[in-house]
Amino acid sequence: MKPLHAILWACLLLAGFSSSAQNFGNITGKVTLVDGQPYASASVSIVQLKRSTLTDEQGDYTFKNVMPGNYTIRIQVLGMAQKDIMVKVSAKDTVVVNYQLERENVQALQEVTVAGNTNRFTQKESVYIARLPLKNLENPQVYNSVPKELFQEQMAVDLGSIAKNVPGAGIPMIANQGRVTFRSRGFDTEPNARNGVAGAAFSFIDPANLERIEAIKGPSATLFGNSIASSYGGLYNRVTKKPYNGFGGEVGYTAGSWNLNRLTVDVNTPINADRTALFRLNGATTWEHSFQDLGFTNSVSVAPSFSYQINDRLSLLLDVEFGQAKGTSVVRLNPYVAVPTGQTEVIRSIADIGFPYNKTFLSNDLTYRTQMMNIFGQINYKISEEWTSQTIVSRARSSINGDITALNGRTETTIRPNVIVGYTQFIATDIQQNFIGDFKIAGHRNRIVAGLDYYNNWNDFDRVTVNLPDVDFINTPSTYRVSQFKVDSLTSRGTLRKEYNRDNTYSAYVSDVFNVTERLSAMMSIRINRFQYKGVYNISTGVTSGGLSGAGVQTGPYAQTSWSPKFGLVYEVYKDHVSLFGNYMNGFFNKSGIKKDGSPFEAEYADQLEFGAKADIFDHKLVGTISYYDIKVKNILRPDPSDPVNYQIQDGSQLSRGVEVELTANPLAGLNIVAGYAYNDSKVTDASDIRNNGLRPGQSGPPTTVNFWVSYRFPMGKLKGFGAGLGGNYGDMSYYTNTYNSKFIIPEYKIFDASLFYDNEKFRIGFKVDNLTSEKAWSVRLTPQAPARFTGNLTLKF
Incomplete structure (x- = not known):
């Protein structure tokens, strides 16, 4: 075909298409919540044409090139009745079909994002907390x-x-x-x-x-x-981040102290014309040297996610996390806590014993490698206007290969490095089937979830524990070095652990939120849990055993059945703005072994009573919670006074009481405040040694903590997008160990952070200083925290 003829044919085809397109119409609209905020990922379909799409983050949807005629627009959202709207499409016209949801909360494959909320850091609504769409x-x-x-x-x-x-x-x-x-x-x-x-x-x-x-x-x-x-x-x-209906993303680079280099990416796109199949990819890679004399981490992660609205009732979500890292262990100090002969009590502090803050005592060739793969799949099916089926499969695998280290105190001034060499693997599988309903009985609203849960846990261990020679941590020889070669030379004398263990848990649960009145609601929940421990299989000996009944007495596999109830009351003093609440909640952990009389142990369990108030006022500008809780743990194991070497009894208990306050506020345009206060009074009440009764357990953290973050960004004008933030964390004195005759103290800390940033539609740039004053602080495992760290970030948006 000659070039001129080809051009003429192309012009004719385009003209024909343009003429044909002029005979079609369009349908567009917006789906919003009851308060007018946009609702993302609602399923919208043209019933007669079997065409479907999803609303985008602004709640908008569009159908183009629709033949003239009468159609039914069907809007489906999990957790509410479907809405059918009759429309008439004419040639060359665009029909606008908007719809506002009639209920306060709904459940969907995508979660509700409250756009335009003046309080940027308040996102309280969640479908996970109660497994129901509950405010x-x-x-x-x-x-x-x-x-x-x-x-x-x-x-x-x-x-x-x-x-x-x-x-x-x-x-x-x-x-x-x-x-x-x-x-x-x-x-x-x-x-x-x-x-x-x-x-x-x-x-x-x-x-x-x-x-x-x-x-x-x-x-x-x-x-x-x-x-x-x-x-x-x-x-x-x-x-985790879910796909959304639209194309966009960002690429970010962060650099900072101690050779921090971090690259992140977030890309989202629809992958079919109807925008019912969506894909999102998040990833990151990070390299950083420790602030101490030795140590580093190097990691990479990839997290793809895919969602598909198969039809107006059925949706699928697949979410994967993969990560691997290589690094050296952080300092983990197990201090010397013994009471010297001739003394009745000893009090030590990590700040006073002279342990060097910037030294690891290890080497950069003592590394570990980890790999993590988490797979999450969820299928939602709208059975009817009142019932939704939710099927979830989650599989998590983590492996650790290499050297895991600790520093064990031997005397007031010496430590013994401890290295675990080998391979460890953890695999967990969770399968759930939930049925979620929202209906009325005799005029009273019920929101209910009933579910079955199967959980399988499988752990593998193939490793050797090696103890190295003691070293003086104050006057350490300049030639001192714990190398991989030295560790390998001692593995033949180490303690071998070559085994695997597994367990299965079968559960059924039901939870109902019953509206007594419009303002008063009651939550009633219960779970039955059947735990089957398959025991520990020793690969070297070929023997399967269970836990320990005392000090070294093995028992076989075992099974326990436990019930866990939950009750709660909520009264909205000011509808949708202020509520008073109270709850009773339960938790438990299975315990293996037998008592001296041969009877098995029961599960250890905890009961909580709590009451408080929640508020969401001034158009979300002030949101907060204050509560008082009282937790009592029962059935704690402790040595049997009649035979403490071989057996245990089960009558120990512990109390944990406290007050928590959380607040987010937006008092002025551009000004955001996040603040929290927690006071916790924990004490042992029935200890193995009664002289420890009334003492705060070691490693339970500071009794009082405070956190805050205040930031301001210019909301308009030439400086729009520029901002600054200041935050801080406080924790008072706590204990690594706390007994009647030996206390090891972790000092209080005050850590402050500050940042400057500029954020607009195309890019975000920021500079931050963590721990402005280089405060010396330690975790409950006595790991030193980094001094002042400077970081800068540039993120490009598209």
């Missing part, structure tokens, strides 16, 4: 939420920096493989829940794919079980 003011449980908008402004590059915004979290405890643990109401609490189910990671967790962190307070076994996800103090839920 914060309607929920009798206390929880804190740290959204990505806050930790982006703070330029946080790790979970520990993010959790500084949670009242009572304290200084994070970093384990040797990057694993992080916080305090909650006096108990260890790890971020091992992900999107509401167990998603353990016994390694570093990069925050690049986090939408927010939810700190759920108090024993939460009724809805979350007794897996490693929860503790008596609560649990940390990692909510």
